[in-house]
Amino acid sequence: MEILTEEKISTSNTTTDFLPLEGTDYVEFYVGNAKQAAHFYKTAFGFKSIAYAGPETGVKEKCSYVIRQNKLTFVLTTALKTDNVIADHVYKHGDGVKFLVLRVNDATNAWHETTKRGGKSFMEPKIFTDAQGEVIMSGIHTYGETVHLFIERKNYKGIFMPGFVEWKSNYNPTETGLQYVDHCVGNVGWNQMNKWVAFYEDVMGFKNILSFDDKDISTEYSALMSKVMSSGNGYVKFPINEPAEGKKKSQVEEYLDFYNGEGVQHVAIATKNIIETVTELQSRGVEFLKVPTSYYDTILDRVGHIDEDLKPLKELGILIDKDDEGYLLQIFTKPLQDRPTLFFEIIQRKGAKSFGKGNFKALFEALEREQALRGNL
Numbered sequence: 140m141e142i143l144t145e146e147k148i149s150t151s152n153t154t155t156d157f158l159p160l161e162g163t164d165y166v167e168f169y170v171g172n173a174k175q176a177a178h179f180y181k182t183a184f185g186f187k188s189i190a191y192a193g194p195e196t197g198v199k200e201k202c203s204y205v206i207r208q209n210k211l212t213f214v215l216t217t218a219l220k221t222d223n224v225i226a227d228h229v230y231k232h233g234d235g236v237k238f239l240v241l242r243v244n245d246a247t248n249a250w251h252e253t254t255k256r257g258g259k260s261f262m263e264p265k266i267f268t269d270a271q272g273e274v275i276m277s278g279i280h281t282y283g284e285t286v287h288l289f290i291e292r293k294n295y296k297g298i299f300m301p302g303f304v305e306w307k308s309n310y311n312p313t314e315t316g317l318q319y320v321d322h323c324v325g326n327v328g329w330n331q332m333n334k335w336v337a338f339y340e341d342v343m344g345f346k347n348i349l350s351f352d353d354k355d356i357s358t359e360y361s362a363l364m365s366k367v368m369s370s371g372n373g374y375v376k377f378p379i380n381e382p383a384e385g386k387k388k389s390q391v392e393e394y395l396d397f398y399n400g401e402g403v404q405h406v407a408i409a410t411k412n413i414i415e416t417v418t419e420l421q422s423r424g425v426e427f428l429k430v431p432t433s434y435y436d437t438i439l440d441r442v443g444h445i446d447e448d449l450k451p452l453k454e455l456g457i458l459i460d461k462d463d464e465g466y467l468l469q470i471f472t473k474p475l476q477d478r479p480t481l482f483f484e485i486i487q488r489k490g491a492k493s494f495g496k497g498n499f500k501a502l503f504e505a506l507e508r509e510q511a512l513r514g515n516l
């Protein structure tokens with residue numbers, strides 16, 4: 140496993156960051172029923188209603204609901220008719236992430252820089268205006284049918300973007316402490332990981348900051364390989380997983396089967412207090428993967444001192460890992476839809492910049508128990 144130091148990352152990028160990203164602006168999901176999905180995410184995860192677009196606002200073919208919690212914004216979009224690319228997407232993939240939208244200072248330049256390096260255009264730079272100003276968007280394709288949109292909103296003062304109206308709702312459950320997107324993981328097909336590593340390096344100027352092979356990530360039954368790609372300034376991180384040969388079907392293969400191709404496996408969301416956040420989420424019915432309680436018998440021998448009491452972590456099933464710079468606390472939800480595809484990770488970083496390698500084995504064994512229950516192992 141290779142870990143680049145921060146110094147190396149920043150020096151190597153001062154010369155090559157042709158795509159400075161300000162962070163994840165929003166994540167847009169294509170779903171079968173956006174009205175119900177928005178209600179689920181508001182109720183279970185504590186999002187607030189922000190904006191809406193649909194027939195009432197002059198959009199004929201789709202409905203979109205924008206919800207937000209702190210710096211985390213989701214857009215839930217559904218098709219209104221069958222003859223529609225959104226309907227096709229949902230038919231093929233089920234509910235899933237369509238757009239990982241990255242905020243930039245110059246969306247026109249982002250499109251030129253990435254497409255001239257081989258990025259396949261999804262949308263040429265386009266200006267959207269209303270009385271609140273203008274938003275410029277452009278986009279390129281990434282793995283599967285997933286798209287990176289670049290959004291420039293420095294000249295916009297409205298609630299979300301032109302075409303949307305404020306969504307006023309009397310129902311806005313209290314927040315659960317979710318803060319922002321920490322990272323988004325993509326699952327790609329056999330022998331495709333290095334192709335997509337090269338895409339993020341060549342087209343988007345990212346660096347490979349961590350690599351795990353099947354020796355790091357394998358259980359008795361299955362294996363996977365993973366490489367973590369980071370934007371020049373480190374604000375955006377996209378780990379990429381590829382299945383590896385094992386005795387049985389790996390979790391990445393199960394995903395690829397049910398998503399019908401490559402796509403976003405999980406969105407990791409940061410919290411400042413994982414015990415409070417997960418207590419609240421569990422009380423609202425969010426289901427998490429559970430590791431055996433024996434995990435906690437030796438955990439402090441492995442990670443050393445932590446500020447939190449072990450008891451609530453053990454009761455909630457929160458995992459702990461450490462690296463040279465500190466430790467992290469993390470937990471993974473079960474799939475958020477009936478297909479065993481997209482799930483969320485909740486993460487609290489206490490210095491650590493890594494991704495929980497020390498938990499992979501316990502976690503994947505927990506995943507395989509769920510996979511076996513579905514008859515897919």
Ligand code: FE2
Nearest residue numbers: 324407484494
């Ligand atoms: Fe993760």
